[in-house]
Amino acid sequence: MASPKKRLQGLVAATITPMTEHGEINFSVIGQYVDYLVEKQGVKNIFVNGTTGEGLSLSVSERRQVAEAWVTKGRNKLDQVVIHVGALSLKESQELARHAAEIGADGIAVIAPFFLKPWNKDVLINFLREVAAAAPALPFYYYHVPALTGVKIRAEELLDGIQEKIPTFQGLKFSDTDLLDFGQCVDQHRQRQFAFLFGVDEQLLSALVMGATGAVGSTYNYLGKKTNQMLEAFERKDFSSALNCQFCIQRFINFVIKLGFGVSQTKAIMTLVSGIPMGPPRLPLQKASREFTDNVKAKLKSLDFLSCTD
Numbered sequence: 001m002a003s004p005k006k007r008l009q010g011l012v013a014a015t016i017t018p019m020t021e022h023g024e025i026n027f028s029v030i031g032q033y034v035d036y037l038v039e040k041q042g043v044k045n046i047f048v049n050g051t052t053g054e055g056l057s058l059s060v061s062e063r064r065q066v067a068e069a070w071v072t073k074g075r076n077k078l079d080q081v082v083i084h085v086g087a088l089s090l091k092e093s094q095e096l097a098r099h100a101a102e103i104g105a106d107g108i109a110v111i112a113p114f115f116l117k118p119w120n121k122d123v124l125i126n127f128l129r130e131v132a133a134a135a136p137a138l139p140f141y142y143y144h145v146p147a148l149t150g151v152k153i154r155a156e157e158l159l160d161g162i163q164e165k166i167p168t169f170q171g172l173k174f175s176d177t178d179l180l181d182f183g184q185c186v187d188q189h190r191q192r193q194f195a196f197l198f199g200v201d202e203q204l205l206s207a208l209v210m211g212a213t214g215a216v217g218s219t220y221n222y223l224g225k226k227t228n229q230m231l232e233a234f235e236r237k238d239f240s241s242a243l244n245c246q247f248c249i250q251r252f253i254n255f256v257i258k259l260g261f262g263v264s265q266t267k268a269i270m271t272l273v274s275g276i277p278m279g280p281p282r283l284p285l286q287k288a289s290r291e292f293t294d295n296v297k298a299k300l301k302s303l304d305f306l307s308c309t310d
């Protein structure tokens, strides 16, 4: 059984994997990155090797090293480190799950395999169960991201009876805009201590109303402080302030989405805001354009909730 750890809640930064200009992982900045999240953004939970971390573009050996670096550097500083161990190969996923347990991670998460796809809920559960069983002492999270995996099995359907199949199941990372599906997950499992982590940062306030217990996202790397203000306002039922925060965040995200936004651009923004070099993404992604960076730099300077380091 998973250890009855404190429920994962609040903000969880989906970490970027810093790289050198030559495309190798830049482990040397991870310690600094942890301090930045904790001290400047007030974010003490991380989600490693996910979409933002380019987990599926790394080799298994690299994924192990990255996971280890975050756990080591985060020790006594971070609350929880969740490692995404999803892969197309069940064996690789199990190896990563075992490794996460060995290094003392706080949880594992898995996406649906997306090349040879599970065609129904039972098949998907079978895959997830085999991965979870490789790390029987770690809380297990299902990472629902249908737009990227192409696996459209509804989360509500998946969660029905999941704990009987996967005893370590502890929550859902829901990276989709279907609030009916999300709401039903919360509604049907409210009596359990599951974590319901929303993954669409620009819509988090709506998900909080729907019962989200936390959020995992790329923008919490650099908008953590502002988003925490929104969580605090929501908590004290100051919905007007919470909405102001969400609109403020939306203005920025809307601006970058219009310019073309993804993992490459997240790396560029984080470099600008934190001053920590995140480097380029790995192929097939392309480095954010100079035009994007210049536009964002100007925008950051015009916003009072972000500071920009030249």
Ligand SMILES: CC(=O)N[C@@H]([C@@H](O)[C@H](O)[C@H](O)CO)[C@@H](O)CC(=O)C(=O)O
Pocket: 014, 015, 047, 050, 051, 052, 053, 175, 199, 200, 201, 202, 216, 217, 218, 219, 253
């Ligand atoms: C598709 C995608 O990358 N979604 C992001 C969001 O944080 C997203 O960047 C944000 O909502 C802006 O659209 C996260 O859900 C991804 C994430 O948590 C991860 O990197 O594992």
